[in-house]
Amino acid sequence: xxxxxxxxxxxxxxxxxxxxxxxxxxxxxxxxxxxxxxxxxxxxxxxxxxxxxxxxxxxxxxxxxxxxxxxxxxxxxxxxxxxxxxxxxxxxxxxxxxxxxxxxxxxxxxxxxxxxxxxxxxxxxxxxxxxxxxxxxxxxxxxxxxxxxxxxxxxxxxxxxxxxxxxxxxxxxxxxxxxxxxxxxxxxxxxxxxxxxxxxxxxxxxxxxxxxxxxxxxxxxxxxxxxxxxxxxxxxxxxxxxxxxxxxxxxxxxxxxxxxxxxxxxxxxxxxxxxxxxxxxxxxxxxxxxxxxxxxxxxxxxxx
Numbered sequence: 001x002x003x004x005x006x007x008x009x010x011x012x013x014x015x016x017x018x019x020x021x022x023x024x025x026x027x028x029x030x031x032x033x034x035x036x037x038x039x040x041x042x043x044x045x046x047x048x049x050x051x052x053x054x055x056x057x058x059x060x061x062x063x064x065x066x067x068x069x070x071x072x073x074x075x076x077x078x079x080x081x082x083x084x085x086x087x088x089x090x091x092x093x094x095x096x097x098x099x100x101x102x103x104x105x106x107x108x109x110x111x112x113x114x115x116x117x118x119x120x121x122x123x124x125x126x127x128x129x130x131x132x133x134x135x136x137x138x139x140x141x142x143x144x145x146x147x148x149x150x151x152x153x154x155x156x157x158x159x160x161x162x163x164x165x166x167x168x169x170x171x172x173x174x175x176x177x178x179x180x181x182x183x184x185x186x187x188x189x190x191x192x193x194x195x196x197x198x199x200x201x202x203x204x205x206x207x208x209x210x211x212x213x214x215x216x217x218x219x220x221x222x223x224x225x226x227x228x229x230x231x232x233x234x235x236x237x238x239x240x241x242x243x244x245x246x247x248x249x250x251x252x253x254x255x256x257x258x259x260x261x262x263x264x265x266x267x268x269x270x271x272x273x274x275x276x277x278x279x280x281x282x283x284x285x286x287x288x289x290x291x292x293x294x295x296x297x298x299x300x301x302x303x304x
Contacts, residue, residue, distance in 0.1 A: 003076045003102050003135055003166070007209040008041035009223065010078070010192060011216045012049035014261055015063050017272040019280075023059055024272055025066040031216075031269050032070040038219040038304060040075070041209070043067055044105065044169075047080040048144070049213040049257065054275050057088060061095050068099050082106030082139060086126040093130030104128070105137035105169060110145045117154040120147070121161050128164050135166035137192065142172055151177045152184050159185060167208070169194050175205040182206045196222070197248045200241040203229055213260055217267045218247060218302040246296050254289045255279055262286045263293070267303065 013035075016027040035043065045067045046052030046060050055063065064079045071077045079101045081092035089106055096104050106127050114120035128136050138158065140151060151168070158165050170178050171194030178191055182205075193202030196212040199222060203210075215222060221240060228236040251259035257274050258281045264271045265286075273280045281289075293299065 003042070003078070006042055006076055006190070008226070009039065009215040009219055010042035010044050010209060010211040011035050011040045011219070012044045012047045012211055012213045013067065014213075014216060014257075014264055014271040015046065015050040015052075015055065016270075017275055019273060021273075021275040023055075023062060025062065027269065027271065028063075028066040029070040031271075032067065032075070034269060035216065035219070036075055039223050040215055040219050042076045042078060042102075042211075043071060044078045044080065044211045047105070047107075047139070047211075048141075049216075049260070050080070051257065051275055051278070052080050053083060054277070057092060060092060064092075064096060064101065065099050068101055076102040078103040078105055078137060080105045080107070080139065081127060081130075082108070084109045084111050086123045089127045090130035093127050093134070097131035097134055101134065103135040103137060103166065104131055105139050107139035107141055108145050108147050110147075113145065113147050114149070117149050117157050120149055120154055121157045124158070125161055128162055132164055134164060136162060136164040137167045137169050138165065139169045140172060141169075141194065144171070152180050155181055155184055155189065159189065165189065167192055169211050170202070170207065171195060173198065175201055178202065178205045178207065197241070197245045199244065200225060200229060200237050213256075214244070214248065216269070217260070217263050218244070218298075220304045221247075221302045243301055247293075247298055247302060250292050250296055250298070251289060254281060254285055259289055262289055266290055266293070266299075 016024040018024045079096040081089045167190035190208040193207040193210045196214040225240040
C-alpha cells in the first residue's frame, strides 16, 4: 500500500504486554480492527508510544510482524526502527522491507548525538540503506533527543542525500520551524504533526496530518476537530482542541505512557502495563484516572 497521499490521523500504537513485561501480541488484530473502525488512516509502530527503545530487536521484529499481518494491506503500517546504533537500526529497516511494511521512520541517536546536520544525515543514511525502496519519515523530537540542530539546515542536506525521505514527524512546538521546512521543500516533504494537544496549530501551519498516541483512544474527537477546521468553523475546532488539552492534562499526571495504556483497557483494548524503566500504574491509580476521566466527560466526547 502506497503512502504518498497519507494524511489524517496516524496512531502511534502501544505495544501490548503482560504484567511481567513480556509481549502479548495476540491483542494486536483486535487493536488494528478497532482503530480502522474509528477512522485512523495509518499505524506508526514501535515508536516512543510503543516503547520501541525498551524492546529487544527480536521483540521489535515480532511486534512489527504482528501489526503488518493484522493490517493485511488495509491500512499503511510505518515501522519506527531508530535506536542508538544506526547499524542495528539498518537491520530493522531491512526486516521492515522484508515483511511488507509501508514505510520506516527513525529518531536520531540520543546518547552519542550527531554534532552537525551532515553527521545526522550520514547516520540516517546508514538506516535508510537497509530499505532504500521504503519511504522514510525522519522523527524530529528535539526535547526528547536533546539535539539542537536546525531543521532547515538538516533538510537542505537530507533532500539531496536521502532519496527515500518522504516526511518529517514533527514533535515540536516551534511552528515557525514547521513552516520554514515546508517552504524550503516547496511542500514536497510532508509534515506529520506530533503534539496531539496542539493539533489545530499544526494543521494551520501546514501539516498534512498527525502521528500521535491519543489517536488510539480518542480518534473521534480529533476527526471532528479536523472536519471543523476544514469547514472553516474555527470556534468549534478550538472547542474540540480544548477538550483534547483537558484530556491530556487529566492522564499525564499518571504518566504519559502509563496513563494512556490504562486508558486503552478502558476503551476495550487491554494493552497491559508499561515496561521498565517506566512505572506500572497501581490499581488504585488506574481507578482514580478512570474517575477523573468520567468527571471531565471524556467517555462522552472522546469516544464514538
